[in-house]
């Protein structure tokens with residue numbers, strides 16, 4: 116796996132139990148570039164799992180999936196696509212359509228995707244689960260990590276790694292890698308409600324960006 120630009124992450128203790136093999140739940144290519152670079156640098160062997168029933172419509176889902184898959188191929192990283200079951204996502208978030216980004220709907224969205232990914236990791240014999248969902252400062256990292264820890268606690272043999280990919284310049288490198296790789300840069304998080312929120316100019320309105328750098 117190619118590691119790209121070399122940067123130290125000495126402050127991070129690394130995956131639980133010193134594991135090298137892990138499952139990385141990936142939401143899109145721009146959010147995956149920096150975690151994959153850092154993992155390559157640290158000698159980790161991620162399997163990238165694309166389970167994102169929150170992305171609508173299907174054409175948008177496929178566009179993001181194709182970019183992640185293409186980048187994994189380039190890096191020599193295993194890519195696995197999960198089921199695309201948006202009906203399950205809509206059921207889970209019913210009644211939360213008007214929630215703002217970083218509200219209750221996002222909590223349920225993270226919980227659904229991470230629980231599914233944790234189960235998949237368990238079936239694959241991968242003892243560590245990480246995700247790209249919190250690298251953007253538009254996301255609430257506490258929400259993401261709470262969902263990841265809860266998800267892993269429900270699957271024997273799987274631990275969640277609450278790695279903050281924004282640290283040590285990660286948030287900036289995320290954009291540099293996305294530009295260098297010509298990733299598709301979407302203008303909204305993924306669901307139809309986030310698209311409407313973006314269109315109305317209300318995304319993140321009245322809410323501070325996530326403080327954890």
Ligand code: SF4
Pocket residue numbers: 169170216217220221222224225304305306308309
């Ligand atoms: S805004 Fe993003 S994280 Fe929140 S519910 Fe929609 S797709 Fe999920």
